[in-house]
Structures are given as structure tokens and as C-alpha cells.
Amino acid sequence: MPIERQKDLRLAVLIDADNVPYANVKGMMEEIAKYGTPTFKRIYGDWTKPTTSGWKGVLLENAITPIQQYSYTSGKNATDSAMIIDAMDILYSGRVDGFCIVSSDSDFTRLAIRLREAGMSVIGIGERKTPEPFITACDKFIYIEILSSDDNIPDAKQKRPKKDATPQVDKRTIKLVKSSINDIADESGWAFLGELGTLILKKQPNFDPRNYGFKKLLHFIKSVDSIEVDERQSESGSSRHVYVRVKQ
Template identity: 35%
Template sequence: MNNETRVAVLVDCDNTNPAAVEFALRMVAKFGRVVVKRGYGNHATLANSWRDTLVSLAFTPCLQYQYAAGKNTADMALALDALEILFDQRADCFFVVTSDSDFVYLCRKLRERGATVYIVGEAKTPTALRNASDQFFEWMPPTSVQASPAVPSTPPRPKAEAPVVKRRPKFVVEAVTLLASDTPEGKVHLSTLGQYLRRTNPEFSPAAFGYSGLLEMIKSYDLIFPKKEDGGHYTVRLAKEQAPAGEQI
């Protein structure tokens, strides 16, 4: 029996850059198999660049005419289709590509029914929509290349890359303290810790603090201690519990 997660990718074309869709699909690949791919918009939106994007990435275009000025029927169609997909059990994980806060309630209803919801949006995405999801992925538009003036007399020196500043936020220690206190062993699985951090802040990512992963981030702390267990998985506990008697951390 195949237990692979089934994912529906629903794109709000009226409030999204076409270039964000490929980024969304790269994120989706981490979570499961895409079974539904749809793009929603009006007749003006689903043309030109959006038409090319939807065709090349094998999305089903869902054209919604505006029956009255100022009424966005595409949003309602996306929301209704999402609920139908959930009730028909075609997917249990949803990637909604949008920066529109109108979808906050949809995210809440999907999660209430047991679905996992991810949002892919731009920096302008409201906080309410970010927090309504299980995890938020921010898409950054590529930096525009400005036309350079006349060729300079001497070639410019390559800019040195800014060093990555590694930070150790206090909330990670607080999370370990909270989760480990509920266990008789005084430790928490690394995966459970990661899930908790993403649930409390859908934007959480070790990369934002200068680390390649959560384990590397945990190892940088003095107050918490990771340990590789016999099964190969890692657990995390407060470091003071690992110190020999009389030794201070």
C-alpha cells in the first residue's frame, strides 16, 4: 500500500507572480506526490505569461469570469475546489500559492478537517495568512539586472560575500525546556522539536539563523544537548542534565 502524501497545488493567479510557481513545486517535492495542479484567475490574468506557465508546468487552468466589477470569483472557486478535494479524499496536503489574506479562513477550515496547509507567498503576505498555515514559504523575486552605463576604464572588483551571521535564538531553548518537561526521560525527539518550532512560527527555518539544518543549529547551543540514539535518530535535552556532578555548564 502506498502511504505517500498526496498534495494539491492551488495557485491564486490573480495575486501571484508566475515565477513563484516553480519555486512552489520545488518545495512541494519535499512533502509528497502532486495529484492536483490548478491555477485560478480571470480572463485577463490567464493570458500571456500565465498561460505559458500553466501550460509548461502542466497545470489545469481554471478560468473564472467576473460577473460584476470588483468581485473576485476566482478566490471563491479555489476555496470551493479545495474543500471538494479534501472531502473527496483526493489530497490531504495543500499548497496554496497566494499572498491574499482572503484565504485565511480557508486555511483554518482545511486544518480543522485534518489537512496540512502550506502557503507560498511574497514578502507582502500578511501575518494572519502566514500564521494560518502549517508552514509558510516566502518566494523572493529575482533581483532585476540594471543596464550598466559605458564600460568603465577599470573592471570592478568582485564584491565579497557577506559572512553568514549565526544566531542562537532563545526560543529554541525555551521550546526544549517546555517539550522535555512533559517526558519522563527529560528529552524530546529532534523531529518533534522541529515540528513544534514550525507550528509556533510557520516562517521558522534554521537557514534564517545561519545554519544548514536544525541539528547543526542545536549543536551550537551551550544550554541544550543533542544525542544520537540507538535507532539512529536524535533527541535533545537540557545540557545541564548531561553535566557530571559538580560540573557547571
């Protein structure tokens, strides 16, 4: 099921406390709200450990239910098993339309694949160190780092500073965008921006214009010199449609 921003999409949010920081939980929940309504909000970890003390206030503020999972055996990740079991129970309950798995652990790759096989939308959230297999197993993957810096991303009317910590748009990404435009373009080479965004995510789930310092895909596209933009008014004049094509 493709990921779309719709408020009535019921989501189960499952968080691996062992593999994500607690500092950006508010940002994560605000991001998740863009795609649907969190019906389940659970976080898994051994809450008897002193390292989990920072989570307590955050969980209360965001109404997230902590699930206690003791580490019965050294070297075994009991948290992963508990999350996977709960995810399958929730899946078979038929009470959600999708899942948000918050972790940087590749152990959830098979779970993401299984949920998508069952027709569920799967959003992954994790740090940039997240292994590629888990990223590609999701419909969409969002890096935690861009959520913490989202307020610092300039608006469309502002120019991005030339010297900042934001990664520059690399040739591989530009090639991905241009090839995707050509895949769906009409005879004159124009492609609808909305369809382009959907296709890019299918090819590369962790693509996000915020990774490169842009709030929207349109802002990202306008920064690429080899792509041109045509903003067309609808017949009623109440809205506009954006089309893009690779410059001839």
C-alpha cells in the first residue's frame, strides 16, 4: 500500500528504545501525525536499566505505553522479539492500516517485509546508521536527524546558506530524479510532480528533500539546474498543478 498523507490512516507505532534516542520523540510523533493517526503507541525496553531513565518524562508527554522486556539471556535482544510478536498480534486484530517501526536495527527487516506482504503501509524511522536492508524493506524511511533540524530548514522564499552541515545533492540522487521524470513523462517530456514523488519513494524509500535542506520536493527540484518547472493554474483557477521535465 503506497504511503499517502491522510489523517484517517490508522497506524501502530512501535518504538525500539534500545536503538533510538529519546530526545526527538516529540518530533517523531509530529512527523507520524502527517501520515495518519497513531492508534497504538508502544515502546519496548528493559526499564530497570539506568540508561532508560531519560525516557520516562518523554513517554508521559506523548502518551506512549512502555512495555517491560527483561534481557533474559546475555547477547540476545529480547526487545526485538517482543516488538515482532506484538506487531503480528496487532496485524491480525485488523485494527490498523499501517505500522511505524522506530528503530535503527536491521533485525526488523523481515518484519517490515511481512507487514507489507499483508497489505500494510510501513514507515520506518531511524538514525542515518540504519542498515540499507531495513530501509528498503519499508514503504518510506525517515531519518531522525532531519526531524531535529527541520525547524532550521529555510522556507521556499529563503535561500539556503551556502555553507552549512546539510549534505549537497549528489549526482546519484539527481540521476534518480531525472530518470524517474523520464519514466512517467508525457510525449513533451513533462511529468506531474505528485506522481514523481510517489515513484521516487518506490525506488528509494529513504529519499526526502529534507535530507538536502529543503522542506518540499518542489524546492529541491528548483535547486537542480538541469530540471525545469512549470506551474500551471487549474481551469477553475483555485489551485495549481506543478509539472517538471529534464531540460533539453
